[in-house]
Amino acid sequence: MSRSKKSRSGGSLAARKEADFKSKRKVAVQKASIGKGKPSGNRQQEAQTSQQQQQSNVVVDKRIGSKKPIALVTPNSQKAAVAPPKKPKPKAKVxxxxxxxxxxxxxxxxxxxxxxxxxxxxxxxxxxxxLDKQLARHQQLMEQLGLIETDDEPEARNDEDRLWSSLNSGSLDQYKD
Structure with a gap:
């Protein structure tokens, strides 16, 4: 019993293959898978994009820098010397x-x-x-606080003192009828 070897060649029984069979075959269109999660390597991409966004969101003002005053006029003009801005004086405490x-x-x-x-x-x-200015201010403060008498008050008291002294002197004869 000898069997004959089977050949694997198609021979006339198999369908004939054409040279450009791949071009005729329909290519399956791959659709994006929905709900399958994020793609691989996504963590690194998110970290890089967030850093780029932070850097791009920061607005840098190029004017900020040296506080040195800059001359706005040409040196040939009359106002070549620029005076530094005056600082406001601190208000004195009351x-x-x-x-x-x-x-x-x-x-x-x-x-x-x-x-x-x-x-x-x-x-x-x-x-x-x-010295005169300080003494004048001292005098004003003393009068304001009532620690010394003003000029009008001593004369009034002197008049009262004269009346009392005349009454106490004992010469009441002038007041008799």
Whole structure:
């Protein structure tokens, strides 16, 4: 029993293959899979895109930088020298009259100048003006706080004192009828 070998060649029984069979075959269109999750390598892509967005969202103002003033006019013009901008002076704190009087009385310069003027030394013009100004302010504060009497009040008291002294002197004869 010998069997004959089967040949694998198609021979005349098989369908004939054409050379361009692939071009005639329909290519299956791949559709995007829906609901299958994110594609591979997505974590790295998201990190890179978020960094790029952060960098692109930051607006850099090119004007910010040196605070050095820049001359806006040409050197040939009359206004070549640019003055630096003036800084606003800090507002002085408003002190109560008691606090201001205390500061004046504790001022060492004022005390030294008063000592010099009492000793008979002559002060220069600037010091004398400053001393006069401080003494005038001291006088105002004392009157404002009622620590000294104004000019009108002593005369009124002197009149009253004269009347009382005349009554107490015992010479009431002039008031008799």
């Amino acid at each position: 002190l109560s009259p008691e606090q201001e009087l205390e500061l004046l009385e504790n001022n060492t310069r004022l005390a030294n100048l008063l000592d010099e003027s009492d000793a008979g030394q002559e002060l220069n013009d600037v010091d004398q003006q400053w």
